[in-house]
Amino acid sequence: MTDELAAPTPAEREPVEPELVESESGRSESGKPQSGKSRMRADAKRNTEQIRRAAIDAFRGRGLAVPLEDVAKAAGVSKATVFNRFGGRIGLIEAVIEELVAAELYAIVDHARTIANAGERVAYYLAAIRELQYRQPAVNDVLLQMYPESQQLMAICHVAGEFNAELIAAGHASGELRAEFRTDDLEALVHDSALALKYGTRPPVADYDRRTTFLLDGIRRPRE
Structure with a gap:
């Protein structure tokens, strides 16, 4: 089925980078203070889980056709972030x-x-x-x-x-x-x-x- 949302334009897209494993202390596994990039990757991991939880809540109450803008808003991220993390509706469905x-x-x-x-x-x-x-x-x-x-x-x-x-x-x-x-x-x-x-x-x-x-x-x- 065709999603009701168009994929974000290149200008809307946020860079998706590999994520690092981080400790709760704010240091990398080597014990060194985390760089700005590793903190950004930690934020990406949190965003991914926030989107997942928001999608579960929205889909559970309203079905799988919930506008992805609503999921993004509930997760506190942009629509472009949803596409970047999950590739669109099908990827999000498969994640939850x-x-x-x-x-x-x-x-x-x-x-x-x-x-x-x-x-x-x-x-x-x-x-x-x-x-x-x-x-x-x-x-x-x-x-x-x-x-x-x-x-x-x-x-x-x-x-x-x-x-x-x-x-x-x-x-x-x-x-x-x-x-x-x-x-x-x-x-x-x-x-x-x-x-x-x-x-x-x-x-x-x-x-x-x-x-x-x-x-x-x-x-x-x-x-x-």
């Missing part, structure tokens, strides 16, 4: 996506695998993913593959897709799920929720949770 999205999504997958009963596993997973989608807008951007140029983002989608197939196979083998309910149906439900939350009117949480129950009732095999 593991902490921002992957950690929580993978934790859901790992916990689901500990649930022995296939029906309970499906119920937990679908409810947990929908709750994460409601709470964390960046998750919807990942699941909708809004930035396919990001290899890390696409890797997260691949992990989710593999687990969806594993989950549906177990649900069929146990007889908990409707025989006609397939992996692509589960993915469509998750994607539909992502689209509704991203572009539609956000429902009250009580209504959203009630609809999760309806979804679960719809995919389970009817009891005889």
Whole structure:
């Protein structure tokens, strides 16, 4: 996708230099007082972490399409500094996506695998993913593959897709799920929720949770 911001002009760019490892005492590893250049490099390291933390906060609350000017302002740096440190939006996404999205999504997958009963596993997973989608807008951007140029983002989608197939196979083998309910149906439900939350009117949480129950009732095999 095309970023809404143009790359900074040469005049806007700030020099990017290799960073030095520094001690808290203000001296280099050799014990000599730091030069002005090494202090500048320390500032660059701090700027990089400030941008990373600002991006996590902004993406977590508003999704991955937050204007980069907003991230720069929150970090106390210029837009040119964001481009210099991360190369633009995709580089910034890749710098934070593991902490921002992957950690929580993978934790859901790992916990689901500990649930022995296939029906309970499906119920937990679908409810947990929908709750994460409601709470964390960046998750919807990942699941909708809004930035396919990001290899890390696409890797997260691949992990989710593999687990969806594993989950549906177990649900069929146990007889908990409707025989006609397939992996692509589960993915469509998750994607539909992502689209509704991203572009539609956000429902009250009580209504959203009630609809999760309806979804679960719809995919389970009817009891005889």
